[in-house]
Amino acid sequence: MRLVTYRLGQDGARVGVERDGLIIDVEHFGEVYGLPLPSTMLELIDMGPLALQQLDEALVDADQADLVGTSVPASNAKLLAPIPRPRKNVFGIGLNYTEHVAESARSLDTSKDLPQEPVIFSKPPTAVVAWDDPIRHNADVTQMLDWETELAVVIGSRAHRVHEDNALSHVFGYTIINDVSARDCRRAGQWIVSKGQDSFAPMGPAIVTADEIPDPQTLNLQTWVNGVEKQSSNTKFMLFNVKQLISDISSVMTLEPGDIIATGTPAGVGAGRDPQEFMWPGDVVESYVEKIGRLRNPIVKV
Ligand code: MG
Numbered sequence: 001m002r003l004v005t006y007r008l009g010q011d012g013a014r015v016g017v018e019r020d021g022l023i024i025d026v027e028h029f030g031e032v033y034g035l036p037l038p039s040t041m042l043e044l045i046d047m048g049p050l051a052l053q054q055l056d057e058a059l060v061d062a063d064q065a066d067l068v069g070t071s072v073p074a075s076n077a078k079l080l081a082p083i084p085r086p087r088k089n090v091f092g093i094g095l096n097y098t099e100h101v102a103e104s105a106r107s108l109d110t111s112k113d114l115p116q117e118p119v120i121f122s123k124p125p126t127a128v129v130a131w132d133d134p135i136r137h138n139a140d141v142t143q144m145l146d147w148e149t150e151l152a153v154v155i156g157s158r159a160h161r162v163h164e165d166n167a168l169s170h171v172f173g174y175t176i177i178n179d180v181s182a183r184d185c186r187r188a189g190q191w192i193v194s195k196g197q198d199s200f201a202p203m204g205p206a207i208v209t210a211d212e213i214p215d216p217q218t219l220n221l222q223t224w225v226n227g228v229e230k231q232s233s234n235t236k237f238m239l240f241n242v243k244q245l246i247s248d249i250s251s252v253m254t255l256e257p258g259d260i261i262a263t264g265t266p267a268g269v270g271a272g273r274d275p276q277e278f279m280w281p282g283d284v285v286e287s288y289v290e291k292i293g294r295l296r297n298p299i300v301k302v
Contacts, residue, residue, distance in 0.1 A: 001056060002206040003173065005041050005084055006077040013080050015041045017059065018206055022071040026055065029070040033058045041083050041207070045156055045172050045257045052172075052209065081130045081203040082175050083154070087258055089122035090152075090201055091249060092179055094191065096239050096264025103272025108183060118240045118248050121191045123179070123262070127201035134300035135180055136199040137281050142182035145279045145299070148265035149223040149287035151216060151235050152177040153242055154207055159255040167246035170255065173207040174216060176295045177262040178223075178287045183271045183278075201262075202287070202297045212291065216242045219290040221266060226283055230273075233266030235289075 002018040003026075015038070016023035026044060030037030035054050038044050044051065059067075095101045095115050105112035129135070137145055156172030180200040185193045213219070216235060223231035235241075240248065245261055270277040279285060281301035288294045 001052075001059070001209045001212070003041065003044070003082065003209065004204075004206045005080040005082050007080055008072060008077055013084055014039050015044050016071075017055070018074060021074050022067065023074050023077050024059070024067055024071040029058070029062070029066070030055070032066050032070060033062070042087070042258045045154070048157065079131045079205055081128050082207040083203070083258060083260065084128065084130070086125045086128060086260055087256075089124050090128070090177065091259070091261040092121045092123055092191075092195060093240070093245060093262065093264040094119035094121060097233065097237050097266040098239060099237075099267035100265055100269070100272070103267050103269065107271045107276065109186075109189070114239060118245055120249065121195065123192070123196045123201045126198055127196050129199045129202050129297070131202070131204040131295055131297070133202065133297060134199065135202060135279070135285070135297050136197070136302045137279070137299050138302050141197075142184055143278065144183035144271065144276075146181045146183055146270040147223050147225065147230065147279060147285050147287070148179035148181055148269055149221050149231055149289070150177050150179050150262045150265050151219060151221065151289050152203065153216070153246070153261040153263060155255045155259040155261070156210070156257055158257065159246060159250040162247055162250045164243040164247045167243040168210070170246060171210040171242070172257070173209040174213050174289075174292060175203055175207045176287050176289045176292050177260070178202045178285065178295060178297065179262050179265060202295055204295050205293050208292050220288075221290070222288040223268065224286045225277075225279060230270070231266055231268030233268070235263070237266060238263060
């Protein structure tokens, strides 16, 4: 299923299933089929796999009139980030693609040696914005605003010291995060000021449930700025794959339903190009991950 968080007019955020140009409202659809389903994405994740399975099965059996009666045309809705306000910081993984390690060592202050264990940082919930929301460019703070297209993992069940072999069973689904980074805002090797600013975690457009992506290490990723391709790679080139990242983080920090891990970006970031390129007000950045879609955001002066 493609799950979205959407809003109609001034109404609150609601969870829906996107299909054939419609957004089927999960709570309203559940009412028709006698399923107690919630109105928000985090509540749906909290309900666990049985609720998701019941929703999926009811959608297969649903007749067209019920679908239309509980849906809105996708074009009438404003898409929000699938989880508009995560309960915790988003986990970020740095230097998780070989070629990106090399370009970072050339252009930034990172080591040329491949990390021996995942490099973990975080982005606060206030960094999250939706498809089409502005990425804020404050020229008083940065002259080096950069893009990083990443596959993001949404956790579905509590994971504490899980083995790699069991790690994917804790995944609810996958989305896209652009790990926007102000390269000139790193402080003493710490990345949170560079990557944690307001609007620096565009997320979406949807969460694709884990059953539709049984192997997350087979997905093409691409980035365009103003329609020009900047990054093109595949998740098979991750240094630490999704299983290993979940196992590693959960060995020291319990992962909980709704937690999000941005799994790192491949080569082709602006800082690594010759000459270097960065994003400026008026630019539009698009992040693509196969099976999930495109996340597009304008850069806006603040
Ligand atoms: Mg990144």
